[in-house]
Amino acid sequence: MQGELQRIVDALAAHAGRPALIEDRRQRVVVYSEHTGVMDDVRKASILRRQTTPEVMAWFRDVGIMEAREPVRTPASAELDLLPRVCVPIRHQDLLLGFVWFIDPDGTMADTDLEATGLVSELSLALYRENLLGELASQRETEVARTLLADSAATRDRSVRALREAGLIAGDGPATALVAQLVTSGQPPDEVARLALEQALVTTRRWIGTREALHVVRDDHGVLLLCGGRFAGRPSPEAAAKLLDDNLRQATRGLSAVERTVVGIGQARAGLADAVGSYGEALRSARVGVRLPALGRVVSWSGLGIYRVLSRLDGQQPDISDVHPGLERLLREQSNPVLLETLERYLDLAGNAHATAEQLRLHRTTLYYRLQRIEELAETDLKDGNERLCLHLALKLGRLTGRYRPEG
Template sequence: MNRTPELHDAIQDLSEALERRLVVLDRTMRVVAYSIHESPEDRLRLSRILAHSDSWDIPATAHRASAIQDVDGVGPVVMYRLLRADRHIVGYLMLTPMDGTDAATPVGGVAENQLGRISRLMEARDSSARALQARSSSLAVDLVSHDDERCQGAAAMLLSEEIFGVSEHYCAVAIGPGAVEATPTALARVEQAVAQTIRFVNDTSTASVIGGVSNEGNGVLIFPRPVVAPRLARILTRPQLAPSRAGIGPLAPLDGLRDSYRRAGWALRATSLAPADHPVAVHFSDTGSDGVLAALPLDGLAVQDLPAPVRHILQEKKTRLLAVTLEAFLDSAGDIQRTAQVLNVHRSTIYYRLERLTEVAGVDLRLGTVQRDLHVGLRLARLAGFLDQPDVSRS
């Protein structure tokens, strides 16, 4: 939906009056509007501007109205600053070269009143964008609310206001600080992570996404399509956003986003509690049993609540240190040779450790039901923080 038709029309009017091709850029040097580029040379020049403008240096217009800038692949262009009412720069108006000339060829210049009109329209555009962002943020949080009325109202408004296109399936993402007990700094980075993800999508595509931060401090992102986990992880691993992590819920209809977000929250909790076992951004479907175990009230779990064999192992200091051996043994489906390779020790060492663990736990490790209880119990112990986390190597 074109929310700034007046700006586009004003640029075209000015282009006709000056007989020049015009481009408007925002403060970050991103193109936001341009006049008709009719000739092949004009269209080629415009394609280069669209592809590279956000990598250009900021024009030297802090203390003057315009500056000539030589742009690789485009030629000399004239950059006019666009000022808000408070005299802060809101963007730039670019005069591109005419065929057979350059942008510095005298054309009488752009009148102050013409620049003023474009500036006011850019300021209105920014104001509208901020209002839309605030509105979208609120609606994103409402979409995953436990309040049915808020959910339904948010879904209706998103579609009626054309903030989102109609899609068969949507996806909810939960972003968190990457730790159970988050510091104020980590919580602040969650908000930055939501903002930067939205900006990445807006800067690199015409796709849509909305997001906000819930009262509990977790970020909410809503996509009208599947989410590519590695791409989201690349955003979250930026140094200024660490240690933020994300859980991605399953696809769902708009009125089912609450359930998608609930599972996204479980996935987020799983990757935060076991960062060595899950990537920075993980789909709920890829968390295995961890995604379900993470839904349990682990904060109130005590060693005494675990299955008896696991409890006995954790209550004795020496065998507690050997619990990692038992984990590796169970993860290797009881294969001694593979366990030894994983732990980089001799097979005889594994036999000795397992014998000692069997004595303490008081169970027969050959029994499937015993292996099941030990595996689940040790996994709960790790997620609850009773076992030291290994170095993160898969994030």
């Protein structure tokens, strides 16, 4: 099949008198002719990475290539370092299958009737066959990978067997889930954002090894399942998460719909059939990271502390007043942010006044004055261990719910 597509793209390039590149409908590079002459950075990057960046995809879609049924002339973009192009949409019975691209820096390419050569019709059939075979294989893997996250243990066991029999995984063993969460401005991620998400997952998976990981794209997040445990040369979950974060930043750069991204790391499980537990932890970690940007771009379940408990409460979170009425009063008083931050640092440091004063760069007398004011306003006793526990829990709940948003 690849040989047939190469023959067609070479013939198209010869007919047009300039290099040609074919993409599928998701703007992934399928094949390209020999390239000589003028090339912009977008074309070079597409050939090297075999995929157009989401930023460029969004720009072309705004031009209207997805709806086109005739060749489209796309203008230059200095911001993207993009030269003018001629884009020929490839359709089979009106189903969009891909695009043929020609760089046309000086607008001299004639409106050649490519249909007359028979090459576009031939290309549409070839892409249709490749698309059908590729979609079937991709859908099968995706469906099996999705069932690894099902509630039924029997279903998950069958999925692992199916993956092994199909040779899609190198073997079973300790499995860890990573979740890539897109943070948008209240709207569900659009198609371009979801394509960027999948691009980051696929790029990371290729680096790890396509048979050592599986990926799934869900509504607003992606899942990367690392399978087979740790062996010499295989990256740790933390290293994989760092790379996934880097790839997400690269893939979503310039997309106005995506404000930022967060990667969550679950704890390892004995095998893929149990990875659903790791997935739940990774998803909660990512969602806590969305609410608490101070935790960073990569958030691990093992490092969440009390937020592990609070994140499991989902929509049943208690009111802060139920945890500690005095802290609720402090939160209502907008003039008390310094007292709240002092209290949190003091409790984070297990009531160590010396360490608290040092970290806050306060004289010990000032610290003691603030703690006394907190006791008065919250009607509490900081020498009481139970009171300190309730205050600490209420502060962390306030962070998670957005009631308490310190500047630091």
